[in-house]
């Protein structure tokens with residue numbers, strides 16, 4: 001969360017005063033307007049607000065018709081929720097390497113595709129855009145779909161298209177730690193009518209059946225799903241956050257660029273698949289060895305973090321996945337399902353050595369959109385001093 005203030009307080013006040021906190025109403029209709037504004041900003045035909053990014057990912061997979069018997073490629077470096085969404089849909093996550101951009105390696109993703117693979121999930125981690133062109137080519141070659149996990153990349157873009165609206169569907173997260181926030185929240189973006197209808201039914205199956213008029217001309221049959229619908233308070237806050245999004249991104253990008261420019265002669269930075277579309281939240285320094293990276297990260301005033309130390313973002317820490325506990329009830333556990341018997345769930349801590357190597361040689365410095373030029377000079381000076 002970067003910027004929250006009076007605008008959000010006013011938005012909450014207006015909803016509380018309306019006494020209509022439920023998303024289906026004939027008054028303020030904050031959710032309806034928020035989804036419309038999101039479609040316009042992100043450039044897609046459908047946007048559905050949900051309770052979380054994980055809910056949006058799961059609904060996206062269900063909307064793609066993915067379930068038991070299917071594999072989905074996920075990167076070895078992403079928050080565990082990406083892999084858990086695949087399991088929540090009943091499918092098996094197949095873990096692939098990242099490349100030097102810290103995002104899914106298109107070559108390894110291609111190698112991990114089997115006759116069971118139904119989708120690739122590129123994750124725009126830390127707001128770094130994935131190589132959507134090469135991943136798109138891999139998916140097209142195999143006739144499979146792309147579900148973008150843009151949970152850490154709200155508003156970023158790839159070649160001018162907003163992340164989350166490049167693939168067949170995409171998920172955003174609005175939890176407290178994201179670029180824009182409502183405390184918790186998520187959204188599914190897509191331009192496929194069928195995917196949208198199915199995801200919509202899944203995220204709110206009882207309300208679709210109970211409250212008419214939510215989806216006109218629905219042609220998909222209703223099925224049992226979950227209750228992941230948003231509320232008017234979250235939607236009202238998000239409408240204000242959406243207005244701030246491009247300003248936050250512009251300031252993050254400007255400050256990241258200024259820091260990198262100031263340090264260009266002294267440091268290497270990770271390559272980017274689209275630096276213009278990068279969200280700017282994180283400056284990522286590339287070192288030759290883990291010891292160099294660690295020395296730099298702890299130097300006075302640097303406040304660096306190695307991505308290898310970010311716990312559940314690294315596949316080696318996805319304990320329930322690696323230990324194959326996909327659900328509490330054995331019959332609901334995708335790892336134990338007959339349909340998944342022959343799928344690729346051969347996990348091991350050393351299965352993605354390239355990812356572990358890259359993550360342990362990288363240092364992150366978090367960028368602040370409100371840094372002044374003097375703040376940037378101070379961070380740059382600390383970084384330079386760390387080399388001496």
Ligand SMILES: Cc1ncc(COP(=O)(O)O)c(C=O)c1O
Nearest residue numbers: 052053054079081082151173175
């Ligand atoms: C890459 C990634 N995917 C998915 C999620 C899940 O988002 P949420 O917490 O909104 O469910 C997160 C959240 O941190 C994330 O970072």
